[in-house]
Amino acid sequence: MPSTTINPTRMELTRLKGRLKTAQRGHKLLKDKRDELMKQFMDVVRENRALRRRVEEALIRAHGSFTVASALMSPEMLEQALMCPKQSVELDMTFENVMSVDVPRYEFRTKQDDPAQIYPYGFAQTSGELDDAVSEMASVFQDMLKLAQIEKTSQLLAEEIEKTRRRVNALEYVKIPQMQENIKYITMKLDENERANTIRLMKVKDMILKEALEEKRAETAKAAGMSAN
C-alpha cells in the first residue's frame, strides 16, 4: 500500500509517470555530479594533507627560532623590533567554479618585493637569530596562503558532496521506489475497476436476457391458454 492516500485516476497516473521520469533523470545527473566532485575532492584532500604537514613542520621550526631569539633578547626589545612592520600584505580574492561550488582563489601582493627588505628593525640591537626566525616565517608564508586556499576548497567541496550524496540517496532509496509503488497501486486499482465494470455489464446483460425470456415465456403460456379455450 502507498504510504499516502492517492487518487487512483488516470490523470494521477500520467502525472506520476512524468515525475518518475524526471526523478530518474535527476538521479542520474546527481550521481554523475557526486562522482566527479568526489574525484576532485580526493585530489584536493591529498594535496591538503601534504601541504599541511609541510606548513606545520616549517612553522614549528620558525617558532623554535623565535624562542631562541626571545631567549637572547629581552621581551621589550623583541616587541619593539617587530612593532612596526615594513612589509604589508594585500590579499585579492577571486572565485573559481568547481562543479557549481564557488571556491576561493587567493592572490596576494606584498609592498616590499625585495626579500632582504622585510626586516623591520635595525640590525645593531637585535640578535642574528631573530633574522633567521623572520626569514623562516617569510618563506613559509607562501605555503600558508596556499594551504588556506586548499583547505577552504576542501571544506566547501566536502559540504557540497555531502549535500549531493544525501540527494542521490533520497532519490534512489525513497523517492523513486515510492513513486514506482504508487504507479503500481494505481495501475492495479484501474485494472480492478475495469474488471469490475466488465463483470457488472455481463451481469446486467444476464438480467435483461432473463427478464426478456420470462416475458416471452409468459406470452407463449398466455397464447397457449387462449388457443386451448
Next chain:
Amino acid sequence: MYRIAVLGDKDSVLGFKALGLDVFPADSPDTARPILHRLAKQGYAIVYLTEQLAAGMGAEIARYKDELTPAIILIPGKEGSLGIGMEQIKTAVERAVGADIL
C-alpha cells in the same frame, strides 16, 4: 581588498607581525571568540588561528566552515602541533565520503 589576520597567544603571533599580517593576540578561547566574530564581519578573508585556541572554539570554527569568508586555518602555536588541523582534514573526508578512506 581583503586582509589576513592571525589570532593566537602573544608569543605565537609575534613573528607574523613582521610579515605585515594583522595580528590579534588572545590568551584564551574566551577572549578570542569575540575577536573572531569581529574579524569575520570586518572582511578578513583568512584567519590563521593557533591550535591551542582552536581546541576550545569548536563551535565557532564549525560555524564559519561552510561560509566563503573567512577561511579559518589552524596553525600550530609555539607549543607545537596538537594535530587538530590534521583531524579536520579527516573529518572533511568523513563528511564527504562517509568513511575515512585515506
